[in-house]
Structures are given as structure tokens and as C-alpha cells.
Amino acid sequence: MTPSPVLAVTDLGVAFRTGDSDHPVLSNVSFTIAPSEILGIVGESGSGKSVTAMAVMRLLGPQGRITGGTVELDGADITALPEKAMLALRGRTVAMIFQEPMTSLNPLLTVGFQIAEVLREKLLLGRAEARARAVTLMRNAGIPSPVQRADDYPHMLSGGMRQRIMIAIAMACEPRLLIADEPTTALDVTIQAQILDMMAELRHRHGAAIMLITHDMGVIARMADRVLVMYAGEVVECAPIAEMFARPAHPYTRLLMAAIPTARRKVANLPSIPGVMPSPGRPPSGCRFHPRCPMAIDICRTRPPLLRAFQAGRISRCHRAEEMLGLQPTDTLAATAMLGAAP
Amino acid sequence: MTASVLALERVRRDFPAAGGRALRAVDDVSLSLASGETIGIVGESGCGKSTLARIILKLLPATSGRLLWAGEDVTALSERMMRPRRRHIQAVFQDPVSSLNPRMRVADIIAEPLRQLRLSRSTVKEHVQQTLALVGLPANSGERFPHAFSGGQRQRIAIARALAVEPTIVVFDEATSSLDVSVQAQILNLIAEVQARLSLSFIFISHNLGAVRHVSGRVAVMYLGRLVEEAEEAALFDEPQHPYTQALLAAVPEPVLGQRRPAPLPGEVPSALDRPPACHFHPRCPRAQTRCREQDPALRDIGGRLVRCHFPG
Numbered sequence: 001m002t003p004s005p006v007l008a009v010t011d012l013g014v015a016f017r018t019g020d021s022d023h024p025v026l027s028n029v030s031f032t033i034a035p036s037e038i039l040g041i042v043g044e045s046g047s048g049k050s051v052t053a054m055a056v057m058r059l060l061g062p063q064g065r066i067t068g069g070t071v072e073l074d075g076a077d078i079t080a081l082p083e084k085a086m087l088a089l090r091g092r093t094v095a096m097i098f099q100e101p102m103t104s105l106n107p108l109l110t111v112g113f114q115i116a117e118v119l120r121e122k123l124l125l126g127r128a129e130a131r132a133r134a135v136t137l138m139r140n141a142g143i144p145s146p147v148q149r150a151d152d153y154p155h156m157l158s159g160g161m162r163q164r165i166m167i168a169i170a171m172a173c174e175p176r177l178l179i180a181d182e183p184t185t186a187l188d189v190t191i192q193a194q195i196l197d198m199m200a201e202l203r204h205r206h207g208a209a210i211m212l213i214t215h216d217m218g219v220i221a222r223m224a225d226r227v228l229v230m231y232a233g234e235v236v237e238c239a240p241i242a243e244m245f246a247r248p249a250h251p252y253t254r255l256l257m258a259a260i261p262t263a264r265r266k267v268a269n270l271p272s273i274p275g276v277m278p279s280p281g282r283p284p285s286g287c288r289f290h291p292r293c294p295m296a297i298d299i300c301r302t303r304p305p306l307l308r309a310f311q312a313g314r315i316s317r318c319h320r321a322e323e324m325l326g327l328q329p330t331d332t333l334a335a336t337a338m339l340g341a342a343p
Numbered sequence: 344m345t346a347s348v349l350a351l352e353r354v355r356r357d358f359p360a361a362g363g364r365a366l367r368a369v370d371d372v373s374l375s376l377a378s379g380e381t382i383g384i385v386g387e388s389g390c391g392k393s394t395l396a397r398i399i400l401k402l403l404p405a406t407s408g409r410l411l412w413a414g415e416d417v418t419a420l421s422e423r424m425m426r427p428r429r430r431h432i433q434a435v436f437q438d439p440v441s442s443l444n445p446r447m448r449v450a451d452i453i454a455e456p457l458r459q460l461r462l463s464r465s466t467v468k469e470h471v472q473q474t475l476a477l478v479g480l481p482a483n484s485g486e487r488f489p490h491a492f493s494g495g496q497r498q499r500i501a502i503a504r505a506l507a508v509e510p511t512i513v514v515f516d517e518a519t520s521s522l523d524v525s526v527q528a529q530i531l532n533l534i535a536e537v538q539a540r541l542s543l544s545f546i547f548i549s550h551n552l553g554a555v556r557h558v559s560g561r562v563a564v565m566y567l568g569r570l571v572e573e574a575e576e577a578a579l580f581d582e583p584q585h586p587y588t589q590a591l592l593a594a595v596p597e598p599v600l601g602q603r604r605p606a607p608l609p610g611e612v613p614s615a616l617d618r619p620p621a622c623h624f625h626p627r628c629p630r631a632q633t634r635c636r637e638q639d640p641a642l643r644d645i646g647g648r649l650v651r652c653h654f655p656g
Contacts, residue, residue, distance in 0.1 A: 044523035045494075158611050159388075188387035188550065193594040193607035215524065218596030222604075245600050259528035260598050261553035263580055269535075270557060272528035276493045 004075060005032035006176050006209040007056065007094075011069035014048075014055050023281040024067070025051050026233045030307065033177065036207040038200075040224030040241075042214060042256070046277055047230040049213045053179045056211070057096055058086045074176060091122050095170035099182040101162035105154040111165045112138070112150025118172045134168070140205075141168040142198055160191035167198065174206050181213045196223055217257055221245065226313070229253045232288040233280025235307060238315040249316035249324050251295045287319065295320055346414065348511050348544045349376040349399065349432070354408035356394055366615050368394040369405075370568035376512065381538055381545040383559030383576070385552055385591070387612055390565040392548045396516045399546060400434055401425060413511065430459065433505035437517035439497030443489040449475075449500055450485030456508045470507060477540075478503045478533060495526035499533065506537065514546045519554055531557050552595050556580050564588045567615060567623040574648035584645065584655040586628050622653070630654050 014026040115134035138146035184192035237250040357365040397403035572585040
């Protein structure tokens, strides 16, 4: 029996307004995250992974708009919630950390004050109590001498320490869901390793579900339980981590993994994907990946593939997913056309 | 013995800092680059790799030490003296958006460094077309402006500009760091291909160890301004000897499951203004002993590689 998901996104569509026209950036995005699960979302620039996060936070800005679908947090759809109710959710039920902690922190306030502010605002703690909790949160986030550091301003701390502060702020109210958008991309690898270890610990300690957005398959391999791969505003594959690494069910996933230069061995010629990702607003006909796909056949050029579910919790948006998975064509019947939440 | 096309001899660079102190960004670095060789330089933020690149390009003078281009000591040459020599060494930087003039057509961007050479207009035009083909851009690219190109294509334009003057050395400073994985692979392949075809000498500076391994023949690792290890690519990546190199390699998340994960390196890189005494790495080193805190290790030759450690292995 699987526990009910913390987050269930179903058929989500998002568009941005430019001039007089709506420019779609997400179409039919569906996925779920279970309690204390880490879902990794990978994709290249423009694939829609950050927009997905912003839609869940309902922070799309004045130009952005949810055009369809539902976003259920603990079973309740938030797509139509009034802003006031969203304000209450943000920070309490769902919190977010970003790539560049310097731009997310107020340079004029001490970091201790900024953590305490959340506790006073959201949990209505008194000044002294909030301050004491802030110091504890900093200690839990791996900040040495937290009592002294609490009086530091953001610029006095290193990038790694600032990201720890952001995590302390995000975890202040023990949210059910933590969204981390490229949390270690701006950090050096040795610091990245420390922050990733700390995030892995978070879900054990708090049971928080984590949506980890990254362009780095290495980070995915180290952290995620399941992976969602996005391309040009769509989900192209979703699978448990072991299954995906063993056998990707979409050609894009396979190429994306092969294109990574590894420090473990030298490859004579790195497999690369020709061309560039199309804009989600002006997708090619048929499958959005077909112009770059080495496996493309006639049907791929004309008919957009549906997101289909296969065994072992796997989902793929590819006409040739059966071949990718080594299934017999007869198994196609068993694969249900699906556009809903993950099974 | 192949002649070295570039040599650094005990190069040091200090920057003045508050309180009359000096920040030593590059400390006693010696390096030589053979004809047709690609050397990779890796290290984390603040290790001095980009300062080193600027010294190599002679965009920044060294505080002490010597810089030799093709055997000639250029350390003290004036900018006027440098100008005719600059075509021998070209650079490609991280951000192709800010390094290309948005108001110039691609053909003019690539032709600009050729002006120094006083070639005929038709020769320049022909040369631009050849260079565009070499980096895999469509023949009509020259007529368009940089904004019409994607990030990967812009980086191809930057590479074309660097190659147009037929340099002997190209310095790539984080040249693939802002690109997406699929595009990065295209550019890394292009760099390796061009290197093999024209047998140029490349210096490839990056924090991305996988990218460095892919293009480099020899690799140097920097920590707080110093070279800590230098070896052939396979030796360095497969059997690193310096504890920092080992930690750096272990920290890279590889896209494979079930990796053995040693505990991450504790602490952070200290400030270059406040470098620990003796071995700069000792406060974070799992192998540090009294000797490391008291005595500065020299860069020693151990079985054909250079390691700055009292207890390598």
C-alpha cells in the first residue's frame, strides 16, 4: 500500500503572456511525490523544470498562468487558491531553495534574523524563542559556531554557508515538501558533496518529500529515488532510479546520460545530441524530440506520442518505448494510455 | 624532445589587499606545454586557475617569474611589442553572450583579428568561410548577428574567431561551463577534433573534471594558488596521488548508481589571504600529520608525475 502522495501534479499546463499572445511552456505535466521521497527532475535549459517548481509554489509572476490541470498538496488542489491562502502555505507546507543563495537572502539583515523572521511570522514564536530556534536550525544545517554566525550578514559567509542558511530557512517550519532548484549548481564539488549529504539527511530526520531539480545526472544518481525527465515543456520519462539507469525508456534520456563526460574514463567520441531543444511554444510536429532523435520513424514525425505507463512504475512518452524496454509488441496492449498521476 | 610552445617558470601573482597585505593568487607555478599537446587545469573557485589563464595570455603581468611563448621570454615586453605576437595565442571564454559583440555580423567578428595581418579582402572572406566550416557552422552564418544563434553555436563562433588567425595555442577558460549537457558534448568533441586535425596546443581550464579528462592529455590540479599534482590524464584520474586530487575526484557525482562514497572533505577552501602555513591543504587533509603543519612540501617527481605532498599515494 503506497502512502498518499504529498504532491500530485496532474495534466499541468502553464503559459506565459508575451505581448498579445499566450506562449505555452508546460503541457500535460503529471507526477507525484510520496512522503520522504526524493523525486529528481532533470532536463536542459528551457525544458520547463523550473517553471514546474514555480507553478507548484504559485509564483509564476504576472505574465505566467496555469492553463490547466491540478496541483494537489496533501490532497487539496491549490491551483485556484486565493493568494492569501497561498501565503499561508508557502514556508509552512512547501518551501523552496534556489541556485544562488546570495540573491535570495536580504543583504541588510543578519542571517540569524532572517531565519527567526520566518519562525515569528509563520509559527508566531516570540523574539527570544525564535532566535534560539534559529541557532538550532543553523546547527542542524551544519554551520559551525552558529551562535556567532547568526549575527553575520550574508556577504560575510561563503556560498556553501549561505546555501546552508537557505536550507535552515526552508526547513524552519518543517515543510511537507521541499523544492530545491539547482541547489548545488553554483557550488564547488567538495562543497556540493557536503550539501547533498545534508539534504539526504533532511528527509530522514523530518520525513520531508524533496523535489530536486537539477541538470546534473550525477546529482540524480546520488540522491533521487525516482526521476522525471523533461524535454521542451513535457514529461518524457519517469522511472525509479535503478530502472532508469539500467534501461532508459526514452531515447532522450539515453542520449542525455551518454553525453556526460565522466572523470572515470576517457571516451574517444562523446555521443552528442545534434541540434537544439525546440521552444515549447513552437514545438515541431509529432514527437517534440523527433528532429534530434536517432530512432525517429514516420509515426514520430506526425503523431505526438502519449505518456504511457509500463511495468515497474515506468512512464515514457515514446512511440518506441517497448523496444527501448525490450518488451514484445504484444505488451503494448498491457501498456495503458495514461495522462493521469503515476500509478 | 618536442619544443615547448609555452612555458611558465616559477610564476607568482600577488594582488594588493586591504591593510597592506598581499593576496597570492598564483604561487610558484611552473608549467610547460609541448606542441600539439592539450593540458587541462582543474581546481575549485579561487584556486587561481583563471588568474593563471590571464597571465598565460599576458593580459595580466606576473609579479615574478618568467613567461615564454615559443621559447621567447615575453615577460617584460611592452604591449606594442606584444601585438604582433598575440596571434600565436588565442582564448575562448565561458560566456559566449558577453564575449561576442552583438552589433557585429558573425563574419566581421571572425574577420576582426585577421585585420592585423593585412590580408586582401577576398583572402579574409575565404578564410572566414573555411573557419566557419571547420567549427561546423552553416556557410551563411557570416551574414547573421550573434543573437540569431543558440548558446552552443555562439561558442562555435568564439572558437572560430580564436582559430581564424591560425594560432599555435588556444586557452579555453571554462569554455563549456555554461552549456547544456547535450551541447557541451558537441563542443567538447569539436575541441578534440580541431586539436587532432590542426595539431594545435590547447590549455583547457575547467572545474568540470569529466570535461577536462575528455580533452586533455596532461592535467594539472591547483589548490590555493599552487600546483598540487600534475600527471598524464590516465594516471591522474585513475591513480591520483595527492589527497586533494583524490577528494576532488571522489566528490564528483557520477551518473552511475551504487558508487562508493567516501565522507566529503571537511570544511571549505580557506581564504587566499589567509593560507594555512606549510602544506596549504593540511587543515582539510585526512592524512595530515605534524610534518604537514610544519614543513612545506615541495612539488616532487614521483614516477613521472609531480606531487606536492609529504605522504603521497
